[in-house]
Amino acid sequence: MDQIKKSILHLYPTTKFLVTLFLCISVFIVPGYLYAYSVLFICMFFSYLAGSFKEFSDLAIKALLLIVVFIFILQSFFYPGTHVIWSWSIFSIKQEGIDFALNLTSKIVAIGSSFILFFRITKVKDLISSLEALGLPPKVTYIFLSTLQIIPEMKKLTIVIMDAQKTRGVETEGKLFTRIKAFLPTLSPLILGSIAGTEERVLTLESRAFSAKVKKTSLYTVEKTKYDPIVRIILLILLITLIIWRVML
Amino acid sequence: MSMITIKNLSYQYPIVETDVLHDINISIEKGEFYAVIGSNGAGKTTFCNVIRGFIPHFYKGDLRGEILIEGKDIRDWELGDLSQKIGYVFQNPFTQISGVKETVFEEIAFGLENLGLEVEIIKEKVENVLKMLEIEYLQEKNPFELSGGQKQRVALASIIVMEPDILVIDEPTSQLDPQGTEEVFKIIELMKNKGKTIILVEHKMELIAEYADRIILMQDGKVVKQGLTKDILSDEDTLQYGSALPQYALFGIEMRNQNMDLGSIPLTEKQSISVVQQWMKKEGLA
Amino acid sequence: MTTKRGLKYDFSLIAILLIPIGVAINFVGAQIVLLLKLPVYLDTIGTALTAMIGGPWIGMVTGLCTNLVKGILNPVSFAFIPVQMGVGLVVGLLAMSGMFTKAWKVIIAAVLVSLTSTIIASPIQVLMFGGATGNSSDALVATFLASGQQIWTAVFSTKIINECIDKVFCLLIAFFIVKKMSPRYLSKLNYGSIFIKSKKQ
Numbered sequence: 107m108d109q110i111k112k113s114i115l116h117l118y119p120t121t122k123f124l125v126t127l128f129l130c131i132s133v134f135i136v137p138g139y140l141y142a143y144s145v146l147f148i149c150m151f152f153s154y155l156a157g158s159f160k161e162f163s164d165l166a167i168k169a170l171l172l173i174v175v176f177i178f179i180l181q182s183f184f185y186p187g188t189h190v191i192w193s194w195s196i197f198s199i200k201q202e203g204i205d206f207a208l209n210l211t212s213k214i215v216a217i218g219s220s221f222i223l224f225f226r227i228t229k230v231k232d233l234i235s236s237l238e239a240l241g242l243p244p245k246v247t248y249i250f251l252s253t254l255q256i257i258p259e260m261k262k263l264t265i266v267i268m269d270a271q272k273t274r275g276v277e278t279e280g281k282l283f284t285r286i287k288a289f290l291p292t293l294s295p296l297i298l299g300s301i302a303g304t305e306e307r308v309l310t311l312e313s314r315a316f317s318a319k320v321k322k323t324s325l326y327t328v329e330k331t332k333y334d335p336i337v338r339i340i341l342l343i344l345l346i347t348l349i350i351w352r353v354m355l
Numbered sequence: 356m357s358m359i360t361i362k363n364l365s366y367q368y369p370i371v372e373t374d375v376l377h378d379i380n381i382s383i384e385k386g387e388f389y390a391v392i393g394s395n396g397a398g399k400t401t402f403c404n405v406i407r408g409f410i411p412h413f414y415k416g417d418l419r420g421e422i423l424i425e426g427k428d429i430r431d432w433e434l435g436d437l438s439q440k441i442g443y444v445f446q447n448p449f450t451q452i453s454g455v456k457e458t459v460f461e462e463i464a465f466g467l468e469n470l471g472l473e474v475e476i477i478k479e480k481v482e483n484v485l486k487m488l489e490i491e492y493l494q495e496k497n498p499f500e501l502s503g504g505q506k507q508r509v510a511l512a513s514i515i516v517m518e519p520d521i522l523v524i525d526e527p528t529s530q531l532d533p534q535g536t537e538e539v540f541k542i543i544e545l546m547k548n549k550g551k552t553i554i555l556v557e558h559k560m561e562l563i564a565e566y567a568d569r570i571i572l573m574q575d576g577k578v579v580k581q582g583l584t585k586d587i588l589s590d591e592d593t594l595q596y597g598s599a600l601p602q603y604a605l606f607g608i609e610m611r612n613q614n615m616d617l618g619s620i621p622l623t624e625k626q627s628i629s630v631v632q633q634w635m636k637k638e639g640l641a
Numbered sequence: 642m643t644t645k646r647g648l649k650y651d652f653s654l655i656a657i658l659l660i661p662i663g664v665a666i667n668f669v670g671a672q673i674v675l676l677l678k679l680p681v682y683l684d685t686i687g688t689a690l691t692a693m694i695g696g697p698w699i700g701m702v703t704g705l706c707t708n709l710v711k712g713i714l715n716p717v718s719f720a721f722i723p724v725q726m727g728v729g730l731v732v733g734l735l736a737m738s739g740m741f742t743k744a745w746k747v748i749i750a751a752v753l754v755s756l757t758s759t760i761i762a763s764p765i766q767v768l769m770f771g772g773a774t775g776n777s778s779d780a781l782v783a784t785f786l787a788s789g790q791q792i793w794t795a796v797f798s799t800k801i802i803n804e805c806i807d808k809v810f811c812l813l814i815a816f817f818i819v820k821k822m823s824p825r826y827l828s829k830l831n832y833g834s835i836f837i838k839s840k841k842q
Contacts, residue, residue, distance in 0.1 A: 165714060165715070168714075168715070169714070169715035169716065169717055170717075172775040172776070173717060173770060173773050173774065173775030176773035176774070176775055176779040177770060177771040177772075177773045179773075179779075179783065180771055180772050180773055180779070180782065180783060180786065180792075181771050181772075183783075183786070183787075184783075184786040184787075184792065196787070197787075206771070207771065210770075210771050211771075214717075214769075214770065217716065218716045218717065221712070221716035221719070222716060225713045225714075230713065231457075244469075245652065245657055248455055248657070249657060249660050249661060249702070249706060250706070250709075251454075251455035252454045252455050252658075252661040253660070253661040253664045253665065253706055253710060254710070255454055255455060255499070255661075256454065256661045256662060256664070256665040257664065257665045257668050257710070259499060259665075260665040260666075260668070260669050261668065261669060261672055264669050264672055264673060264676075268673075268676065278676070278677060282679075282680070285677040285678065285679060286677075286679060288677055289673060289674075289677060289679065289683075289814075290814060290817065292673055293666075293669065293670060293673060293686070293814070293818075294817070294818050294821065296666075296669060297662075297666055297690070297818050298818065298821060298822065300662050300665070301659070301662060301822070301826070302826065303447075303449070303450045304655055304658040304659060304662065305655065305826065305829065306445065306447055306450035306451070307450050307454065307658050308413060308654045308655045308658060309409060309413070309443065309445065310450060310451050310452070310453065310510075311453065311654060311658075312409065312413065312434050312435075312438065312654070313407075313438055313442065313443045313444075313466075313514060314438065314453065314465050314466035314469055314513060314514075314517070315435055315438035315439065315466050315469040315470050315517065316435075316469050316654070317434055317435045317654065318435030318436070318438065318469055318470055318471075319433070319435055320469075320470060320471035321471050322468050322469050322470075322471055323467075323468050323471050323472060323473065323474055323477070324468055324474075325461060325464050325468060325474055325477060325478070326461070368825075369828050370824055370825070370828045370837065413829075414829070415828075415829075454661075
């Protein structure tokens with residue numbers, strides 16, 4: 107079990123991405139909503155194998171449940187159709203609407219869950235490192251890595267500033283207008299402070315030869331495993347099989 | 356040939372109408388330790404930025420006169436190439452981290468990665484620097500989570516690992532406690548002993564008196580005095596240019612003004628003790 | 642100005658450093674809204690701000706990165722990448738033509754930006770998500786539909802109302818923050834000069 111978990115987590119990021127891509131494409135090849143919905147369960151199974159079932163399920167529910175419910179509500183009531191299966195005063199649910207919603211939501215759920223799975227089993231750092239190896243420019247990787255570090259730092263700082271504002275007497279609760287007034291004093295020192303720091307950050311980066319015109323090396327690298335080519339070949343075979351089956355049908 | 360030669364240098368920042376540097380002439384010799392002193396707003400940081408090439412490469416504005424690094428004009432150097440020639444460390448420990456690394460080890464390696472060195476060599480060099488600066492215990496820590504003093508030492512390590520010939524260090528201790536200050540100065544001394552040329556902006560006169568070979572005194576964008584540390588810091592006249600003197604020198608000057616001649620003006624604690632002992636012997640007090 | 646303006650000119654190192662901060666501001670803006678329980682989104686302040694002082698390209702990349710990072714937790718955001726990029730682009734272009742120098746101009750700019758984001762977002766919402774977004778504004782779409790509107794007009798009307806309120810606040814906040822920036826800092830940015838000039842007047 108642990109062995110399987112490790113093999114999945116250690117797969118090369120682009121291999122994992124190909125799995126995601128395959129799942130996304132397959133829902134457009136296989137007709138109907140049943141297969142597309144089953145992709146959710148396929149992803150669940152993989153997340154279970156990779157030891158991240160709970161995170162996967164939490165995120166899938168948070169990201170997809172509401173939107174799916176709303177699509178059903180909007181489409182089943184308001185999709186133009188004649189086969190009324192339930193009605194109350196001016197509202198009526200039509201079969202056509204349900205079919206449309208099933209079709210649409212199954213694809214959203216399939217694509218959504220395969221991406222959620224991808225980011226549960228792939229460290230963003232690894233993904234960026236593999237993209238760098240594919241030739242992504244260092245300035246771009248810098249932007250991504252720096253973004254991922256800054257967000258949690260700024261969020262922490264926000265809490266600190268909000269507490270400081272509270273002790274200075276800025277109201278953060280109560281009437282809507284009071285709360286609106288608290289917004290700017292919280293945000294603006296945060297922004298002005300971090301933006302003022304960019305000037306010296308440029309000096310820091312220049313001092314560290316960031317703009318030197320040589321090919322950079324990297325201490326952190328991700329290696330391909332022996333399973334990577336196997337997974338890729340299986341994906342290719344599956345894809346070809348699906349296409350042939352679809353054409354023959 | 357001097358490491359750095361500056362001739363008739365003047366500079367004006369964009370959107371400002373007046374010069375921040377006026378007609379500076381100076382040459383920096385290899386292996387010497389220069390302290391740049393003067394009151395706030397004297398142009399010390401601007402002076403450092405010119406030497407490091409951030410003026411005119413990053414800060415626009417109007418640069419006149421000549422500044423040659425190893426005989427080549429600063430305008431003809433690429434910023435990337437200068438990073439291996441001149442290391443630059445400044446005041447704020449918080450903006451001197453790359454912002455993309457998760458450990459101190461990786462942080463220090465960042466400059467070498469940018470220079471495209473092989474991974475094995477990078478690891479070796481980083482390990483050496485960690486050992487030399489005695490900060491091995493920090494190597495697994497997140498650079499964001501260090502104290503100011505620790506950040507500043509990591510900043511120094513990140514520059515030193517690139518092995519520049521010249522180190523320009525702008526008020527590295529102004530935001531540090533005495534302990535942090537002392538540790539930073541230990542590192543600077545280490546670099547001097549390795550033969551690096553050092554240009555340091557600093558307000559703490561006692562430390563300058565102890566470590567620096569030469570002084571560059573600035574006021575209102577001009578170099579008003581330059582020379583050996585012992586000459587400049589023992590001269591009462593230096594006070595007129597908005598600079599302080601070490602307390603030991605002030606003591607010596609005061610003694611002389613009170614007609615108690617110590618023979619020479621002491622600059623450091625050690626010197627004070629020895630001249631006072633000699634003086635007491637001479638006066639028959641001991 | 643007659644300087645040649647290419648991608649390289651816009652993506653100077655200092656402008657690149659604005660992007661992660663812009664993305665973080667978008668996140669933090671949304672976080673504060675949540676903490677203060679405000680009835681708006683305010684999650685494009687960073688995009689607007691970087692577009693104003695870093696130019697349209699930097700604004701677009703900030704928008705792109707914002708939704709890429711959001712997508713790590715909620716892939717639905719990937720679908721709305723063009724909306725954030727559109728906001729960055731249009732704010733950047735409006736800033737270049739001096740629309741962020743006075744408060745009343747900012748309000749007009751907000752309407753134009755809202756129109757842009759609505760035009761980009763509506764087709765995505767209708768064609769890819771059947772008119773839903775998964776948040777409270779869907780109730781308004783349902784109300785429009787119940788009153789006999791077509792899905793396109795229902796989504797468009799809902800969006801334009803929401804967007805106008807949100808973007809007026811976002812852009813005004815960004816405008817006030819840029820006003821507080823020092824001329825010395827603005828002078829280092831390729832697109833900062835227009836704000837320095839407006840200060841002198």
